[in-house]
Amino acid sequence: MRIELATAPGDPARPNEDWVATALPAAGRGGVLVVLDGVTPPPGNGDCVHDVPWFTARLGGALTELSGSRRDIPLPEILAESIRRTADAHRDTCDLSHPRTPQATVVVARWDEEAVEHLVLSDSALLLESPEGVVRAVLDDRLDRVPRSVLVSDEVADAVARNREGGFFTAAADPAVAGRAVTGRTPTGDVRALAALSDGASRWVETFREGDWAGCLALLRKAGPQGVIDRVRELEDADIDRTYLGRSKTHDDATAVYVEL
Secondary structure, eight states, X not given: OEEEEEEEOSSTTSOOOEEEEEEOOTTSSOEEEEEEEEOOOOTTXXXXXXXXXXXXXXXXXXXXXXXXXOTTSOHHHHHHHHHHHHHHHHTTTSOTTSTTSXXXXXXXXXXXXXXXXXXXXXXXXXXXXXXXXXXXXXOOOHHHHSOGGGGSSHHHHHHHTBTSTTSBXXXXXXXXXXGGSXXXXXXXXXXXXXXXXXXXXXXXXXXXXXXXXXXXXXXHHHHHHHHHHHHHHHHHHHOTTOTTTTTSOSOOOEEEEEEEO
16 A cells, blocks of 8 residues: 655745545554635634644544544535534634634545445545546535625625535534535445545546546655655646636645555
8 A cells, every 4th residue: 555645834934734644444444534624714714712723633633543444434424524523622612603714625435345335525635546547536616606796705604605505515513514415335345546635636637637536646655745745846836827717816725645555
């Protein structure tokens, strides 16, 4: 088994709000990967005394522990319990009902001799490669389907679309959101490799159109996760006229994980 990962902040002066972890059980069979992309709140927003890195560390730690140690529990239930634990850790000090209470996108994959399980919530990506080299992207595309008019400002998006029916969902303080995740199960014999990327790294495909998901996985295999992130940074720096980035921030926190089974 080969596992490589890399993460880089969008701004070296600010904490990286992504979280990444992998775990292998003591029995030596199977493994787990977890990638979270923390949602940066607008300045002065959130009504929480904790920052986003605190939240992603709490949630990511719970997800890694439970998905690795409780293989009898389905991933949606593990996400629900992890959200519940994290919410309980700051329920007495923070307004968890605020639309910008700390939150994150989620990718979890768990594998053993029989199956590769997956869970994706919001706009991070999971890639599964078959032994024949066919790459399937597991995506939660609800954010892409929200009308652009709804995303014209943070205030409108929070009021109309964020964690609302007909909008998009992230892991915040409500365990019920786990039921909104994209989930599935693939026989292990049908998976040669898998990868997970936060949207800062998936810009290679989704923003700059350097290649398709199969090309992205091939680059991960050849150059490693750091190579993909380095290439994204080169493309961001070269987009001086904002042809690709538009109104998006120049650099985003970027995380990538590559696993060969």
